[in-house]
Amino acid sequence: MWLVNLILFILLGLLGVASWVKTRQPNLSAQFSKLEAVEGWVGLVGLVWGLIMLLQWLQVLSIFSYAPIRVLIGLASVLVVIALSLILGLPQLRSLIGSNDFTNKLANLAGKLAPYKMILGCACLFLAAYTLVVMAGVSTL
DSSP: OHHHHHHHHHHHHHHHHHHHHHHHOGGGHHHHHHHHTTHHHHHHHHHHHHHHHHHHHHHHGGGTTTOHHHHHHHHHHHHHHHHHHHHHHHHHHHHHHOSOHHHHHHHHHHHHHGGGHHHHHHHHHHHHHHHHHHHHHHHTO
């Protein structure tokens, strides 16, 4: 399960910071363009996985009194994944199910979140590094 989270954090993080990196390093534009070609699908997978993460987090909420930091990091992870996935996956979602009241409300929410795309991407990359550190610590025990 942690491996899927790690891959998702990395993909979402790279897509979140892609436009910023391309302006700073134009020579990486071709590599990021290949990844950006599938950003809608990555966003949709991220939305589904984010909802699964939310359900898992609700189950873990009962240990809040024992491990509050870990539970709060879990909540932050869920929120970051859902927010960035919504920004990236909304165009693909609209092409699949069309434009309706629900997707219009999601579009309004995504529009409000869009200015934070790079910050959310950086947060995903940080969460990927955090996941690696935590899992490295677990494997050494």
